[in-house]
Amino acid sequence: MTVLLFSVLVLVLAAEFVNGWHDASNAIATVVSTRVLSPRVAVLMATVFNAIGAFSGTAVAATIGKGIVATQSVNLTTVAAAMGAIVVWDVFTWYYGLPTSTSHALVAGLSGAALAAAGPSALLWDGWQKVLTGLLFSTFLGFFAGFVLIWAILWVCRAWSPGRVRNVFGRLQVFSAVFMAFSHGSNDGQKFIGVFTLALVLGGVIPEFQPSFGVVLLCSITMGIGTSVGGWRIIRTMGMKVAKLEPYHGFAAETAAGACIELASRLGIPLSTTHTINTAIMGVGSSRRLSAVRWGVVGDVVTAWILTFPVCGAIGWIMATLLGTIV
Numbered sequence: 001m002t003v004l005l006f007s008v009l010v011l012v013l014a015a016e017f018v019n020g021w022h023d024a025s026n027a028i029a030t031v032v033s034t035r036v037l038s039p040r041v042a043v044l045m046a047t048v049f050n051a052i053g054a055f056s057g058t059a060v061a062a063t064i065g066k067g068i069v070a071t072q073s074v075n076l077t078t079v080a081a082a083m084g085a086i087v088v089w090d091v092f093t094w095y096y097g098l099p100t101s102t103s104h105a106l107v108a109g110l111s112g113a114a115l116a117a118a119g120p121s122a123l124l125w126d127g128w129q130k131v132l133t134g135l136l137f138s139t140f141l142g143f144f145a146g147f148v149l150i151w152a153i154l155w156v157c158r159a160w161s162p163g164r165v166r167n168v169f170g171r172l173q174v175f176s177a178v179f180m181a182f183s184h185g186s187n188d189g190q191k192f193i194g195v196f197t198l199a200l201v202l203g204g205v206i207p208e209f210q211p212s213f214g215v216v217l218l219c220s221i222t223m224g225i226g227t228s229v230g231g232w233r234i235i236r237t238m239g240m241k242v243a244k245l246e247p248y249h250g251f252a253a254e255t256a257a258g259a260c261i262e263l264a265s266r267l268g269i270p271l272s273t274t275h276t277i278n279t280a281i282m283g284v285g286s287s288r289r290l291s292a293v294r295w296g297v298v299g300d301v302v303t304a305w306i307l308t309f310p311v312c313g314a315i316g317w318i319m320a321t322l323l324g325t326i327v
Contacts, residue, residue: 005203008076011083012199013222016192019102020050020226022090029099030250030281031177036170046181047227051220053185058194058211059268060187065194066209067127068110071201073118079199081116081319085109085312098304101272105312106191107131112316117324134271137264142276145256146283153248154287169248176254183261184273185223191270193219245281253280275305 028042037045069078086105093100114122157165196219197211206212245253257273257280264271 002203004076005199005205008080008083008199008203009196011080011087012192012196013219015083015086015102015106015195016189016219016222017226018087018090019188019192020047020223021229022094022100022102022226028177028181029277030245030253031173034170034173034245034247034250036173036247036250037177042177043228045178046184047224049178049181050185050189050227051224053182053187054189054193054220054223055216056182056186057265058190058216060190060265060270061194061197061211062209063127063130063194063268063270064106064110064191065198065201065211067124067130068107069114069122069127070118070124071198071209073122074114074202075117076199076202077323078110078113078117078320079195079202081113081323082106082109082316083195084319085112085315088315089308089312093304096304099274099278100304100308101274103134103188103191103270103272103274104305104308106195107270108309108312109316110195112313113320115313116317116320130267130269134264134269135275137260137269138271138273138275139279141260142257142279143283143286145260146253146280147287148283149256150249150252150284150287153252157248166247169246169251173247173251173254176251176258179258180254180261180277183258183265185220186265187261187271188273189220189223190265192223245284249281249284253277253284256280256283 028037028039028046031037032039032042086102086109089100089105089109090102111123153169157168160168193211193216196215197206197209200206200215201209254277257277260276260280261271261273
């Protein structure tokens with residue numbers, strides 16, 4: 001293993017750590033804000049089930065590792081530049097408490113770096129189709145699923161007392177939070193498994209793209225460690241600033257988002273878990289009245305979403321250009 005390859009693999013793990021630290025907050029934001037679980041217990045739960053979820057398949061890893069950019073058109077510096085773009089953007093958005101998508105940062109950073117290395121021919125349209133499909137899943141399906149599910153819950157529980165509703169859904173939300181954490185690992189966790197395997201192929205360690213058990217284990221543990229740190233700034237934005245949530249709201253948002261993410265994972269679609277849980281929360285909050293959602297906060301979040309693609313693409317391109325003159 002060369003020094004360059006080792007350095008790139010460390011950068012991939014650093015980005016996976018940031019993924020757990022930044023995006024895994026999505027899995028526990030609602031369960032913490034509704035006070036169903038304490039922050040420490042919620043982080044421990046998310047750490048365990050994020051790691052388990054990463055072992056549930058490799059379809060998303062394959063899309064990221066060999067479906068976004070042509071492996072013959074990129075090199076190790078391309079991967080290093082993409083990972084650098086992710087770390088820079090996620091740290092910046094974490095500082096301002098903005099729940100942006102590490103998934104989109106990854107795709108944009110990798111694409112920007114590939115453009116610098118080999119031009120437009122390096123991008124693969126089939127993989128980008130799945131990314132665009134993921135945008136539809138995370139944005140519209142997440143909102144719609146949250147909206148429909150909360151109305152179904154309100155209809156079923158229309159004759160219940162407020163105390164009974166809180167007691168029942170306080171218990172059920174533990175399971176929905178576990179489901180959300182697992183689904184996050186099954187989609188977001190796999191993305192960096194794909195990049196790690198891609199780096200091994202480019203470095204000549206393995207002949208073809210095939211994620212091994214060791215790679216899955218290493219990336220899962222790294223993401224779990226990142227999750228254990230906890231992104232409290234993002235938790236406050238998602239769980240407390242977008243809309244006021246009760247346990248039944250949290251259960252609906254987590255279940256709706258988790259179901260959308262799992263469906264995408266099985267189809268090999270790399271979607272944004274951040275977008276999915278955020279839009280599900282918006283759908284749940286809108287069920288009471290549109291003014292129940294703090295749209296000013298939502299506007300800041302959506303602006304950061306929109307900026308992720310061009311900013312991370314530009315950072316990836318700049319880093320790849322600079323590294324190309326050095327390495």
